[in-house]
Amino acid sequence: MEGNSSTVFDCNITHLRRIHNRAGNITPVENNIHIPFAVKRVYYLYDIPGGESRAAHGHKQLEQFIVAASGSFDICIDDGINKKIVQLNRPYLGIHIQPGIWRDLSNFSSGAICLVLASMLYTEDDYLREYESFKQYKKR
Numbered sequence: 001m002e003g004n005s006s007t008v009f010d011c012n013i014t015h016l017r018r019i020h021n022r023a024g025n026i027t028p029v030e031n032n033i034h035i036p037f038a039v040k041r042v043y044y045l046y047d048i049p050g051g052e053s054r055a056a057h058g059h060k061q062l063e064q065f066i067v068a069a070s071g072s073f074d075i076c077i078d079d080g081i082n083k084k085i086v087q088l089n090r091p092y093l094g095i096h097i098q099p100g101i102w103r104d105l106s107n108f109s110s111g112a113i114c115l116v117l118a119s120m121l122y123t124e125d126d127y128l129r130e131y132e133s134f135k136q137y138k139k140r
Helices: 131-139
Strands: 013-015 019-021 024-026 041-046 054-059 064-070 073-078 083-088 093-097 102-106 113-118
Touching: 054 131, 064 083, 073 093, 083 093
Parallel strands: none
Antiparallel strands: 013 093, 019 024, 041 113, 054 102, 064 093, 064 113, 073 083, 073 102
């Protein structure tokens, strides 16, 4: 799907597999099986002060799969017309963010860890950092 044609309705919550063990749980995430792309980069956000928001931007080509590895936070996704707020609060739930979607993360709980699996290596040219530029990109 071309990035500027993506909508919030293309961004789906996925229930990942949970393997229970008396010593703890494990959730596997495999390329093109549990998530619909091959992971090229992994990063995580943590120690975010209460009341702060992060990641207000969009991408032209990058796909992301975002998981609350610990704690909880909200993701507001926006396609330039529709907006939707999704709360992530379980380490076995994730959301697939399509290219061409503006996202803003907020309401981080104490100790929250936001794990991001990305389809591309970091490329500054792929970022849409200003909301007005994002809306112009979506109109093309």
